Amino acid sequence: MTDIDWARRLALEPGAAVPLYYQLRERLRAVIAGCAPDTPIPAEKDLMTFAGVSRATARRAIGDLVQEGLLVARQGSGTYTAPLGAASELGARPAGFTETMAKLGRKPTTRVLEAKPRPCPVAVAPALGLEAGAEIVFLERIRLLDGEPCMIESAHLPSELVPGILDEDLTGSLYGLLRLRYGLSPTSGRETIGAVNADYRLAELLHVPIAAALLATSRTTATEAGLPLEYTIRHARGDLAVFSVDLNDAKNVLLGPARP
Structure with a gap:
C-alpha cells in the first residue's frame, strides 16, 4: 500500500453535483480493485485527510463498501480488502x-x-x-x-x-x-x-x-x-x-x- 498515492487517488470535486461520500466510495472502489485480498486500507482519520472530507463522509463510504462485501472491518485491527471467499x-x-x-x-x-x-x-x-x-x-x-x-x-x-x-x-x-x-x-x-x-x-x-x-x-x-x-x-x-x-x-x- 505504500506505493499508492492516496492524496491523488482520492482527490474529490467539492463543487460537483455528486455527493462527496459517493465520490469517495467510488474512488476507493477503484483503488481496492487492484489490491490483493486482506490488504489494509487507511484509517478513517487518514481518509479524511487524503480526501478532505468529514468523518461522517469517510465512515459512510467505508460502510457502503463493507455492506457490499468489498471491505471487511475487523474490530481492534482496522479495515481490509475482503479475503477470498x-x-x-x-x-x-x-x-x-x-x-x-x-x-x-x-x-x-x-x-x-x-x-x-x-x-x-x-x-x-x-x-x-x-x-x-x-x-x-x-x-x-x-x-x-x-x-x-x-x-x-x-x-x-x-x-x-x-x-x-x-x-x-x-x-x-x-x-x-x-x-x-x-x-x-x-x-x-x-x-x-x-x-x-x-x-x-x-x-x-x-x-x-x-x-x-x-x-x-x-x-x-x-x-x-x-x-x-x-x-x-x-x-x-x-x-x-x-x-x-x-x-x-x-x-x-x-x-x-x-x-x-
Missing part, C-alpha cells in the same frame, strides 16, 4: 460446512454455542414433519475458517432420530456424525438464500459491524427414504462465504422475500 456449492446432494471446506483445502473448525433438547417451534414443525411442541434437538454452532468466525449455524433435528447425540462430539462434521453414528445421510434438500443485517449478537459473534450484510440461508434435508432429517438456519459473513449453484443440477425459483 470460500464457495459452498448448492447442488443435488447436500454437503456440510466441514466437508465442503476440507475439499477446498481450508481449515474448518467449530465451536458449540448451545446444544439442548427443546420443543419444536411452530415455524419449524412442517420442515421436520412434526407436531409443534414435539421434542427436537437444537444445536447452535459457530463455524470458523482458518480461525476466523465465518458462519453461525442453528440446526434442528428430530430427537427420536438422534438419541444420545448430545453426548457426542459436536465440534466436527454433523453430517459425518449422522452417517457414522445413526446411519442417516441427507440425500436431498432445499436451501433458500436471502440477505439480512447483523444484529448485536450476530455482529459480536462474527466479528463484523452491527448492520453488516450477512448471507442468510434456511435448509431442509431428508434421507433417501424421504424422512425429514434437519432444518438449519445459517448466517454467514459475505466476505468469507459465497454460494455457487450448478445450473445443470439445481432449479432456481424466485420465491420473494426470504425469511430464513
